[in-house]
Amino acid sequence: MDYANYTDVFLNFVEKIGPIAGIILPVIEAFLPVLPLVGFVIINVAVFGFFMGYLYSWIGNCLGSFLLFMLIRKIGGKKIENKIEKSKYKGTLEKIRRKNLTVLFFLYCFPFTPSFLISGTAALTNMNTQQFILALLPSKFVMILSLAFIGQNVSSYFENPAKSLFFIVFILAVNFISKYFIKKYEEYHRKV
Template identity: 40%
Template sequence: MDIEVIRTWFTLDNIMKLIQEYRALGPLPGIGLTILEAFLPFLPLVVFVMANANAFGLWLGFLYSWLGACVGAFLVFSLIRRFGQKRLLMFFSRHPKVRKLMDWVDCHGFGPLFLLLCFPFTPSAIVNIVAGLSKLSAAQYMLAVIIGKMVMIFTMSFIGYDLHSLITQPYRTAIVLGIIFILWYVGKRIEVRLNKSLETADNGERDAINKSRKRRGFNEQ
């Protein structure tokens, strides 16, 4: 089945109906959807979070979305950490950009990873995979996930909690759009700095190799 066809079904109305249909299961559908998104990153996490906020209220909706997102991230991290060296998943670690990101995470650790996870525009699936393949400890990663996703999920929940007021009260819409723009801008700046750091590390590695070759050539002479 085409991924785009699947994505078009996951609208806020459809997810709200799904949660209401399985209301007898309590928060499990809402938690399960955010766990599922960790394994299928093409699914719209923001829609799941907004649906939870509308179905269960701001605070409970935030709690269920946050719990599901953290559990999903840890499951993906654990699976990649456990089976990352198997032939089936070796192509991840062999990809040049993934390899550079792994080295960057190993070098910088918790802080930048936490910032990346704060922003809804960060591809969290890639972050989960890279962290699983890196040498970062599980405790460090889960701390970054728990705090970073707390910021991200609460922002989404706040936006989705009362969509009607966003339409009827223009100033709230302006505030939300401002928050989204700031998150997007800061996320892009982090991405730029990340790319520069990767390029600098790559250039430094090449310089070290060239210097080593020159020394060997000098010694042979």
């Protein structure tokens, strides 16, 4: 069986299960950050169409991040705190500890920031649940919408290689730009 057959089997499986699969996949990704959120959004858009695929992905990703936030808040966790302390995002994550919702919002907007660490840090700060949701919902709205737009156009990438190249350059540019702004933000607030 080749790769295309595996893909068809998986897409058919998701389609048979329906919206529950579309929501559960991003929930699982919130707990297992090695899984590709962009892949799950593309699958949802391919199976359920742009709007419903986007909606299921957004609900699932928000639900997963919220459940992770609540779980870490309940159990705490020195292991998670140590992982955060060793992270390259330590300075920015320190801002979250100070309950800076703007930083939380912007970090969640970027698809390449580790959502697991962001939710974990927010939970360990004892951030108010309402504040967390206030930052989570609109930021994930923006992030998942950009991924859904990519997912909507994914089939045309194989037919038009130039579009594929543009997509790769766009993703890399967003990644570098987001890292640049996060670095500048951290530098500015270290001086203040």
